[in-house]
Amino acid sequence: MTTTMSRRGFLKSAATTTAFLYVGASAQGAAAAAGSADAMLTPFVKIDSDGNIFAIVKHFEKGQGPATGLTSLIAEELGVTMDQIGYEFAPSNPALYANTFFGGFQGTGGSTAMANSFMQYRQAGANAREMLIKAAAAEWGVDAGALDIQEGMVTGAGKSAPLGDFVAGAAEFAPSENPRLREPSEWKIIGNPATRRKDSPIKVNGKAQFAxxxxxxxxxxxxxxxxxxxxxxxxxxxxxxxxxxxxxxxxxxxxxxxxxxxxxxxxxxxxxxxxxxxxxxxxxGAEARSSQEIRDEILTALNAAPTYNVNKADQAAVKAAVDGAAQVVEKTFYFPLLAHAPMEPxxxxxxxxxxxxxxxxxxxxxxxxxxxxxxxxxxxxxxxxxxxxxxxxxxxxxxxxxxxxxxxxxxxxxxxxxxxxxxxxxWTREDDIRGGYYRPAAGHKVRIGLDESGKIVGWDHHVAAQSIMKGTPFEAMAVQEGIDHSSVEGTADGPYMIPSMSLGLTDTQKATSLLWWRSVGHTHTAYVMEVMMDMAAKAAGKDPVAFRLEYLQGEKDQARKAGVLKLAAEKGNWGNPAPGNVQGIAVHKSFGSYVAEVVEISGNLDDGIRIEKVTAAVDCGIAVNPDVIKAQIEGGIGYGIGHAMRDQITLADGAVEQYNFPDYEPLRISDIQAIETHIVASTEAPTGIGEPGTPPSAPALANAIAQLDLRVAELPMTENGVYFA
Structure with a gap:
C-alpha cells in the first residue's frame, strides 16, 4: 500500500481484509478533514484536540488486563509513556474490531486478547508514529528518517515539538503496509515489570464505572x-x-x-x-434429574465402548497392550457441574x-x-x-x-x-448461581500399562462429558466428525509423547445450561492427565518430575513444557519441602502457554491440611506486562484450587441447590499462604494468560495430598475425604 492510494479505496479494502488500518477517521467514524485537530490515525489510536492520546481497546476488561496490555503496545510503538496515554473501549464494529481468531466475530475469550492483537496493535502504534513523523518532516522541511517520537515529543534534526501539533497533518498520510516496528532492544514498556495496570487507580479511588x-x-x-x-x-x-x-x-x-x-x-x-x-x-419440559442421576449416566457411559475414536487409534491394540503390561495403573474420575460466580452479578x-x-x-x-x-x-x-x-x-x-x-x-x-x-x-447472585450456565459434568476412565522397566506401553483413555458446543451456533465450527473438541482438549493434543495412546469420547445428556468455564475442557483433562502421570511415576518407582521429562524429549513443544517443569521444580525446591510438609507437581499446556506448578502443603488428613505455597513457572511467549501475567497466574491458581477444594453445583429434581457464597464458597485469601510466579524469558509470540494458570493448580494440589495416602479422583475434595484446616 502506498500514499498514492485514495483514502476511499483504502477504507474499502480495509473493510474486507484483516489489515484494519485506515487514515484519519474521526471518533464518529467519518473521514477527518485536513486541519482537524481531533482524529483517529488508525482504528486503534485516537488523539483528541487537546493532544490526549487514547488506545482503542477491542477486548473488554473483566480484570484480566487488556486495557493495560493493548495500551502498552500502542504506547511502545508510538513513543509515549504509559502516563501519556489513556484507553477507551471499542464500539461494536466487527469490520474494524473483530477478534481475528474468531473470524468476523468481535469478542473476548479463549485467552486470545494478546495473542490476537500483539502485531495488530504494534503496527497501529508504529503507523501512527510514522504518520506523525511524516507530518513533522513536511512542516519542518527535514528528512523523516532523522526524526523519532520519544515520551510524546517529535524530535530530531535539531527540532522538537509535542506530537499533538502534527495530528492534522498526519491525517493526510496513509499508513504503511509494513511500518517499522521497534526492536526489542528499544523497548521501554514491553516486558518491563515496573509497568503498572491502567485500570487499578480508578478501581481504587472509586472512579471506575462498572456496568x-x-x-x-x-x-x-x-x-x-x-x-x-x-x-x-x-x-x-x-x-x-x-x-x-x-x-x-x-x-x-x-x-x-x-x-x-x-x-x-x-x-x-x-x-x-x-x-x-x-x-x-x-x-x-424442564430439567428434572438429580446430580446422582447425572453422575450415574456418566459413569455408566465410561463402562461402555466410546462413541467416538478421537485420535483414530487402534483401540483394540491399545487395550491389548495395556492388558498385557507388567503393571496396570487405572483410575476413574468424576467432575461436577460448576458455576462461574463472578463478583459482579x-x-x-x-x-x-x-x-x-x-x-x-x-x-x-x-x-x-x-x-x-x-x-x-x-x-x-x-x-x-x-x-x-x-x-x-x-x-x-x-x-x-x-x-x-x-x-x-x-x-x-x-x-x-x-x-x-x-x-x-x-440479576442477583442467587439468580446467577441457581439459574445460570455451568461448566459441564465430566468423567474419565484411564488405564495405563507399564513394562518391567516402568515405561508406558499403552494408555487407554475414555472421556464421557456433556458437550458445550453441540446444539449451539458454534457447533459447525467447534464440532468435527461428531467430536466436540472442548470435551477432550488437553489430552491427546498435549505435548507428552505417549506411545500407544487411545482416546475415546462419549457424549452424555446435557444438564441445565452448559457454558465454557475458565480454561474450558482443560479444567478436567489436565487434572486427569497429571494425576495419572503421578500414579504411573509412583508405580514405576520414579521421581514425578523425572518421569514426566522422559515423555518430553521432542522438539519445541516438548522443550517448552519441559522448561517450565524444570523451572517450577527448581524454584519450588522440589524434593526438599519444609520439615513435615509434602509436595505435588503438575504441568500443562493450554491456550498456547505452558504452566507448571508445585504445591506444598502441611498438616494431615485427620487434623486438616493447609496450602503453604504454590510455585508457578509460565512460558507465555513475550511477556508484554509481567505484572499482569503474575496477577493472572495468581488468579488462575486461586480459581482452580478454590473450586477443586469445595465447590460443586448439585441438582435435586432439576433445581440447583446452591444459592450464594455461603454454600458455593469462593477461595478465601487465607486458603493459600503464598504464591510465587516465575516467567520464562522468551522471544516467541505472546500466547494466552487469562486461563492457563487454572488447569495445573488442582492436580498439583491433588498430587501433594496423594503423598498423605489419599488419591482424590472425584471433586470437590471436601466431599471426598479432604479437610482443609
Whole structure:
C-alpha cells in the first residue's frame, strides 16, 4: 500500500481484509478533514484536540488486563509513556474490531486478547508514529528518517515539538503496509515489570464505572422471576401482592414465556416485588434429574465402548497392550457441574435515543452476539444498534453465551415498555448461581500399562462429558466428525509423547445450561492427565518430575513444557519441602502457554491440611506486562484450587441447590499462604494468560495430598475425604 492510494479505496479494502488500518477517521467514524485537530490515525489510536492520546481497546476488561496490555503496545510503538496515554473501549464494529481468531466475530475469550492483537496493535502504534513523523518532516522541511517520537515529543534534526501539533497533518498520510516496528532492544514498556495496570487507580479511588454502577435518569429496574429448574415456562401469574410494594411499576410475562419480568423504581423494590409474585409454571419440559442421576449416566457411559475414536487409534491394540503390561495403573474420575460466580452479578442497561437508536450499556464480552440479536428483536439495521462496553467485575466465561442470554432478556423486557424510560436488568447472585450456565459434568476412565522397566506401553483413555458446543451456533465450527473438541482438549493434543495412546469420547445428556468455564475442557483433562502421570511415576518407582521429562524429549513443544517443569521444580525446591510438609507437581499446556506448578502443603488428613505455597513457572511467549501475567497466574491458581477444594453445583429434581457464597464458597485469601510466579524469558509470540494458570493448580494440589495416602479422583475434595484446616 502506498500514499498514492485514495483514502476511499483504502477504507474499502480495509473493510474486507484483516489489515484494519485506515487514515484519519474521526471518533464518529467519518473521514477527518485536513486541519482537524481531533482524529483517529488508525482504528486503534485516537488523539483528541487537546493532544490526549487514547488506545482503542477491542477486548473488554473483566480484570484480566487488556486495557493495560493493548495500551502498552500502542504506547511502545508510538513513543509515549504509559502516563501519556489513556484507553477507551471499542464500539461494536466487527469490520474494524473483530477478534481475528474468531473470524468476523468481535469478542473476548479463549485467552486470545494478546495473542490476537500483539502485531495488530504494534503496527497501529508504529503507523501512527510514522504518520506523525511524516507530518513533522513536511512542516519542518527535514528528512523523516532523522526524526523519532520519544515520551510524546517529535524530535530530531535539531527540532522538537509535542506530537499533538502534527495530528492534522498526519491525517493526510496513509499508513504503511509494513511500518517499522521497534526492536526489542528499544523497548521501554514491553516486558518491563515496573509497568503498572491502567485500570487499578480508578478501581481504587472509586472512579471506575462498572456496568452495575450505571444509573441513567428516569430508568426502571427490571428483575425476572424464573422457574426453579431450567426449561420451565410461565402459565400465568398474579401480582396482587407485588402491587403493595412501594416503587413497583408493573409485571409482565416475557414474550418467550421463560419468566415474569418485574419493573420497579429501584433494585430493592424490584427484589421485594418479585418475591411477592405468585407464578404458575409448566415444568413438563424442564430439567428434572438429580446430580446422582447425572453422575450415574456418566459413569455408566465410561463402562461402555466410546462413541467416538478421537485420535483414530487402534483401540483394540491399545487395550491389548495395556492388558498385557507388567503393571496396570487405572483410575476413574468424576467432575461436577460448576458455576462461574463472578463478583459482579450479571446486569445491563438498555435505552432508546431520540433518534431511535437502541443503546446497550454492558460489561460486554462478545458484542457481536447481542448486536445481531438486537437487530432481529428491534427490526433495526446494525448502525441503529450501539453497544457501550463498560468494565466488568469478572466473567470467567459467563458474560459470553451462545444465545446472548441476559442481553436478550433485557431487550425483551425493554420492548414490552413504551421505551420512554431506560431499563436496567439486574440479576442477583442467587439468580446467577441457581439459574445460570455451568461448566459441564465430566468423567474419565484411564488405564495405563507399564513394562518391567516402568515405561508406558499403552494408555487407554475414555472421556464421557456433556458437550458445550453441540446444539449451539458454534457447533459447525467447534464440532468435527461428531467430536466436540472442548470435551477432550488437553489430552491427546498435549505435548507428552505417549506411545500407544487411545482416546475415546462419549457424549452424555446435557444438564441445565452448559457454558465454557475458565480454561474450558482443560479444567478436567489436565487434572486427569497429571494425576495419572503421578500414579504411573509412583508405580514405576520414579521421581514425578523425572518421569514426566522422559515423555518430553521432542522438539519445541516438548522443550517448552519441559522448561517450565524444570523451572517450577527448581524454584519450588522440589524434593526438599519444609520439615513435615509434602509436595505435588503438575504441568500443562493450554491456550498456547505452558504452566507448571508445585504445591506444598502441611498438616494431615485427620487434623486438616493447609496450602503453604504454590510455585508457578509460565512460558507465555513475550511477556508484554509481567505484572499482569503474575496477577493472572495468581488468579488462575486461586480459581482452580478454590473450586477443586469445595465447590460443586448439585441438582435435586432439576433445581440447583446452591444459592450464594455461603454454600458455593469462593477461595478465601487465607486458603493459600503464598504464591510465587516465575516467567520464562522468551522471544516467541505472546500466547494466552487469562486461563492457563487454572488447569495445573488442582492436580498439583491433588498430587501433594496423594503423598498423605489419599488419591482424590472425584471433586470437590471436601466431599471426598479432604479437610482443609
Amino acid at each position: 452495575m454502577d450505571l444509573h441513567l435518569p428516569n430508568q426502571m429496574v427490571a428483575m425476572i422471576a424464573r422457574p426453579e429448574s431450567r426449561g420451565g415456562v410461565v402459565v400465568s401469574f398474579d401480582d396482587t401482592d407485588a402491587q403493595t410494594i412501594k416503587g413497583f411499576i408493573m409485571a409482565q410475562t416475557l414474550p418467550n414465556n421463560a419468566g415474569v419480568v418485574v419493573y420497579a423504581e429501584d433494585t430493592w423494590a424490584a427484589i421485594q416485588a418479585r418475591d411477592m409474585l405468585s407464578v404458575e409454571w409448566d415444568m413438563s 450479571l446486569n445491563c442497561t438498555i435505552e432508546q435515543t431520540a433518534e431511535g437508536k437502541i443503546v446497550l450499556h454492558d460489561g460486554c464480552q462478545a458484542p457481536t452476539g447481542p448486536h445481531m440479536a438486537y437487530q432481529q428483536i428491534f427490526g433495526l439495521p446494525a448502525e441503529m444498534i450501539e453497544i457501550n462496553t463498560m468494565l466488568a467485575g469478572g466473567s470467567f466465561g459467563r458474560r459470553a453465551t451462545p444465545d446472548a442470554d441476559y442481553q436478550v432478556e433485557a431487550a425483551l423486557a425493554f420492548i414490552m415498555t413504551d421505551r420512554s424510560r431506560p431499563v436496567k436488568l439486574v
